Amino acid sequence: MRLLVVDDDPLIRRVLAAAFEEQDQIQLTVMDSARDALTHIGEDPPDVILIDQLMPGMDGLTFMAALRADPKLSDLPVIFCTGRTDPELLNALRKSGARGVISKPFDPFDLPDLIRQHLERGPVDG
Amino acid sequence: MTGAVTTDRQPTPSSVPGLDPGSVERTRRLGGEPLLRDLVELLLAHAPDRLASAQRALEDGDAGRAERAVHGLKSMLGNVGALALHAQADALEDALAAGEVTAACAASMAVVATAYAALQEGLGGWLEGLR
Numbered sequence: 001m002r003l004l005v006v007d008d009d010p011l012i013r014r015v016l017a018a019a020f021e022e023q024d025q026i027q028l029t030v031m032d033s034a035r036d037a038l039t040h041i042g043e044d045p046p047d048v049i050l051i052d053q054l055m056p057g058m059d060g061l062t063f064m065a066a067l068r069a070d071p072k073l074s075d076l077p078v079i080f081c082t083g084r085t086d087p088e089l090l091n092a093l094r095k096s097g098a099r100g101v102i103s104k105p106f107d108p109f110d111l112p113d114l115i116r117q118h119l120e121r122g123p124v125d126g
Numbered sequence: 127m128t129g130a131v132t133t134d135r136q137p138t139p140s141s142v143p144g145l146d147p148g149s150v151e152r153t154r155r156l157g158g159e160p161l162l163r164d165l166v167e168l169l170l171a172h173a174p175d176r177l178a179s180a181q182r183a184l185e186d187g188d189a190g191r192a193e194r195a196v197h198g199l200k201s202m203l204g205n206v207g208a209l210a211l212h213a214q215a216d217a218l219e220d221a222l223a224a225g226e227v228t229a230a231c232a233a234s235m236a237v238v239a240t241a242y243a244a245l246q247e248g249l250g251g252w253l254e255g256l257r
Contacts, residue, residue, distance in 0.1 A: 009198065010168045011205035018157035054197050083201055083216070086223065105204035105212070108156055 003115065004046035005030045006037045006063070007081070008055040012104075019108035026112060034058035038066055041073060048119060050102070053082040053093060064096045079118050081106070097123055139166060142248035144241060149207025163256065166249045169206045173199055177242055184227055184235050192231070193222035196238075203242075211241045 003026050005016050013030045020028040031037045034051065035058045041049070049067075053060035060080050068074045080093045083104040093101045100118030102111075139162065140147045153162050176199040183192035200215035218234040 009201040009205065010172055011165050011202050014161070014164050014168060015153075015156070015205055018161050021157075054194065056194065083197065083204065084219075086220075104201065107152065109152070 001025060001048060002027045002029070002046040003048050003050060004037060004041065005050045006032070006034055006055075007052040008032050009052070015108050016111070019111055023112050034060065034063040038063065041067070041076070045073060045076060048077045048079065048115065050079045050081060050115065053080050053089070054084065061092060061096055064098065068097060077119055079115060099123060139249060139252040142245070142252055144208050144211055144245040144248065146207045146209040149209060153207065163253070165206050166253060169202050170246060170249060173202050173242065176202070177239060181235060181239065184232055187227045189222045189225050189227050189231075192227065193219055196222060208245055211238065211245060214238050214241065
């Protein structure tokens with residue numbers, strides 16, 4: 001599985017690189033900007049995207065809308081991760097067609113399984 | 127035969143005030159000393175900018191900009207295991223999400239800045255000890 005992680009936090013990118021280092025079945029790419037990720041995905045689509053919601057430039061929901069507007073990319077599975085807890089935002093993330101929402105901070109040891117579980121479940125709220 | 131007392135357990139920042147020992151141990155299990163060192167170096171390199179951005183935004187009365195900067199700082203603090211400071215930043219972020227810079231926000235920002243300065247000093251000392 002080819003996983004693209006988009007997060008502006010350099011620490012989380014480093015943690016995830018370590019978390020997936022031993023995962024033979026997951027090939028990880030990390031990017032720090034949703035805008036750059038959109039360009040990258042158009043050229044080389046991953047199997048699943050894990051994206052932070054609140055980032056400078058373009059947030060996760062805007063990224064999701066851009067992805068859904070592109071017929072070639074609209075079916076790509078997206079999982080949000082966020083440190084925000086307000087119910088309105090979490091509801092919007094779930095209703096965006098994402099496969100799931102992972103709350104930060106998370107245990108990096110759990111992340112590979114969490115991603116697999118969200119993928120198996122299908123879209124949260126179509 | 128004489129020799130220095132040695133230990134095979136490398137130093138960790140577990141004793142740095144403000145870091146959660148459980149989080150430090152988890153990081154150590156995930157990536158050993160190199161990951162711990164990298165995370166601390168990344169925090170010390172990037173967190174001061176976020177903190178300064180948040181302080182400037184508060185002085186400008188811009189709650190949205192302050193909220194985004196505090197959010198970024200909070201994320202880094204969580205990843206390095208500074209859980210108490212992470213919780214303080216989380217509360218400040220929630221307060222700023224209301225859209226207004228209040229006296230309570232300014233006071234909370236000062237608490238976060240003071241706690242971060244202490245954390246930075248402790249982590250800097252730990253890094254120095256490794257050299």
